[in-house]
Amino acid sequence: MRTSLKLAVTGIAAALVLTACSSGDAEPEESSTAGGGDEMMEFAEGSTMAALSEAGTITIGTKFDQPLFGLVGPDGVPEGFDVEIGKLIASKLGIAEGDIEWIETVSANREPFIEGGQVDIVVATYTINDARKEIVSFAGPYYVAGQALMVLSDNDDITSPDDLAGKNVCSVEGSTPAQYITDNYPDATLVTFAAYTDCLEPLRNGQVDVVTTDNVILAGYVADSDGEFKIAGEQFTEEPYGIGLALEDDEFRSWINDVLEEAIDDGSWLDAWNATAGEVLGDPVVPTIDRY
Numbered sequence: 001m002r003t004s005l006k007l008a009v010t011g012i013a014a015a016l017v018l019t020a021c022s023s024g025d026a027e028p029e030e031s032s033t034a035g036g037g038d039e040m041m042e043f044a045e046g047s048t049m050a051a052l053s054e055a056g057t058i059t060i061g062t063k064f065d066q067p068l069f070g071l072v073g074p075d076g077v078p079e080g081f082d083v084e085i086g087k088l089i090a091s092k093l094g095i096a097e098g099d100i101e102w103i104e105t106v107s108a109n110r111e112p113f114i115e116g117g118q119v120d121i122v123v124a125t126y127t128i129n130d131a132r133k134e135i136v137s138f139a140g141p142y143y144v145a146g147q148a149l150m151v152l153s154d155n156d157d158i159t160s161p162d163d164l165a166g167k168n169v170c171s172v173e174g175s176t177p178a179q180y181i182t183d184n185y186p187d188a189t190l191v192t193f194a195a196y197t198d199c200l201e202p203l204r205n206g207q208v209d210v211v212t213t214d215n216v217i218l219a220g221y222v223a224d225s226d227g228e229f230k231i232a233g234e235q236f237t238e239e240p241y242g243i244g245l246a247l248e249d250d251e252f253r254s255w256i257n258d259v260l261e262e263a264i265d266d267g268s269w270l271d272a273w274n275a276t277a278g279e280v281l282g283d284p285v286v287p288t289i290d291r292y
C-alpha cells in the first residue's frame, strides 16, 4: 500500500482546495484548509482523518438526555463531557465546533449508526466490551464508570442489586446495565425504554422501583432532581467508556487513541472534565488507553 501523504492545512476563513494535476504515475498532491485551528496537520492519504479534515466536518453521535455527558439544552446545543471529547477530536482534525454535526444516538442504535455510516464516531457513555467489539471498534477508554442503582430518596429497601428480586427495574434497550440485570438478576422484573429519561417519570410515580445504569449518568439525574432521587449503594460493574468507530478502521482508532493520550498529558482532558461532569462528580480517575 502506498503511503504518500496528503497535507491538511488548517487555517483561517474560506476553504481552499488546491489540486495539482496528475499525469501518468505522478501522485496527485492536495492540500486543503479546514477551519478551526492553526496547526499544520498531515494525515495519510486515504485515511479517515484525511477525509474528515478535508471535508471540514464530522458527524458525531452522542446522547441528548444525559446531564453531565451529553445533554441538549433549550438552545439546541449539546453539552457535557462526551461532547467535549468529541470537540477535542474534531479540533485535532481542524474542524471547528460549529462544523460538527451532532446526531442523537440512544443506547440501542450506536452500533447500527456506526455500521450504517450515519455517524463518523460515537461518544455516548459507550461501554467498551467484547460483544460490541465484534461489530465496531473502540478508542479509549477516556473514562471508567460503573453500574449503580437510583431510587426515590425515601426508599431505604434497596441498597444493592441483591435487593432487586420482585422489584420493577428500569433501564434502556441495548445497554450493558439492562443486559447485566437480565444475566445476573433474573428475579428482578426488567422494564426497558429507549432512553434513561423515559425511566424518570415511572420512578416518580412508583411504576418502577429502581433505575439502573452507570453511576455517572444517575448522578446527573440525582443532581437535577431537587432531592427527589438518590443513588442506592455502590457501583457493581466497570464500564470503560470508548469512542465507537468503524470496525476495520485501525488507523483512525490508533489516531484517536493518540489524541486522547495527548489530551490526558497536556491537561485538556482534565479541563474538559472539570468544565462538565467534574462540577458534580469531583476529581476523576485518569484512565489508561487500551490499544487492543
Ligand code: GLU
Pocket (backbone or CB within 6 Å): 107, 124, 125, 126, 127, 172, 174, 175, 176, 177, 213, 214, 217, 239
Ligand atoms: N455504558 C453503558 C452502555 O454503554 C450504559 C450507558 C448507556 O446506555 O449509554 O450500555
